[in-house]
Amino acid sequence: MRVPPPTIINGFSFIGRMGLMDNTSHSSCLQKYYKEHQSPFPVDLAELSHCVSLACGFPGFKAEAGILNYYHMDSSLGIHVDESELDHSSPLLSFSFGQSSIFLLGGLSRDVSPTPMMMHSGDIMVMSGASRLLYHAVPRILRHPGGGILPPCLSAPPSTDDPNQLCSPSDWEVCELYMQFSRINMTVRQVLEAGGSFPEEGDKMGKRMTQGDSYHSVDIETQEAEEQGLTKRIRTVTQD
Numbered sequence: 001m002r003v004p005p006p007t008i009i010n011g012f013s014f015i016g017r018m019g020l021m022d023n024t025s026h027s028s029c030l031q032k033y034y035k036e037h038q039s040p041f042p043v044d045l046a047e048l049s050h051c052v053s054l055a056c057g058f059p060g061f062k063a064e065a066g067i068l069n070y071y072h073m074d075s076s077l078g079i080h081v082d083e084s085e086l087d088h089s090s091p092l093l094s095f096s097f098g099q100s101s102i103f104l105l106g107g108l109s110r111d112v113s114p115t116p117m118m119m120h121s122g123d124i125m126v127m128s129g130a131s132r133l134l135y136h137a138v139p140r141i142l143r144h145p146g147g148g149i150l151p152p153c154l155s156a157p158p159s160t161d162d163p164n165q166l167c168s169p170s171d172w173e174v175c176e177l178y179m180q181f182s183r184i185n186m187t188v189r190q191v192l193e194a195g196g197s198f199p200e201e202g203d204k205m206g207k208r209m210t211q212g213d214s215y216h217s218v219d220i221e222t223q224e225a226e227e228q229g230l231t232k233r234i235r236t237v238t239q240d
């Protein structure tokens with residue numbers, strides 16, 4: 001099954017379609033945060049991120065950027081470090097939905113033997129402090145445990161009585177179908193130090209960010225990966 005083309009979700013404006021992972025250990029991703037590509041960050045996701053980071057001891061966390069990873073059952077995400085953000089003292093929040101995965105958490109270099117762990121639907125991982133810049137990868141997507149096509153938390157549609165419910169029944173149907181064969185991971189990041197501002201495209205800081213990226217890629221790889229229907233990564237940047 002091919003991953004459907006990315007669409008606007010919850011007001012996300014995507015600044016780039018990222019690429020991509022194949023079924024080996026290769027990974028690549030364009031990593032750029034530019035002022036010109038800012039768009040409003042979804043309020044509900046920012047609130048959730050605030051609550052999670054507060055509970056983990058990071059009251060000042062500001063949700064400024066996000067990546068959506070869409071995984072097929074045979075997708076994988078290669079080994080990488082998330083270092084494009086300018087502020088690494090803030091945590092990186094990772095939310096998982098749908099089918100499960102194996103997550104490998106390594107060390108500060110590629111040589112360190114990784115610790116494998118399972119990520120299930122509804123799990124939240126917080127990479128902070130020493131773990132913020134550790135190598136990691138997602139080598140396998142697996143059926144969620146316990147039987148049934150969908151994890152229990154996704155098996156019932158959201159209540160239509162709730163006026164704050166953002167997901168319409170027809171949207172839910174699409175999501176429900178999609179999640180039966182897929183995993184979605186959403187990472188939320190603070191990019192800037194407190195009081196910082198996004199670089200403009202082409203300015204010195206922008207160049208530094210792009211060059212400093214450990215899994216920087218070129219457009220052609222992204223395009224090729226999309227043609228093959230590989231895992232898609234989508235990035236959004238916020239504005240106040």
Ligand SMILES: O=C(O)CCC(=O)C(=O)O
Nearest residue numbers: 067069082103138185187
């Ligand atoms: O899918 C995952 O659990 C990890 C995603 C990730 O490492 C990333 O987006 O940088």
Ligand SMILES: [Fe+2]
Nearest residue numbers: 080081082136
């Ligand atoms: Fe990552």
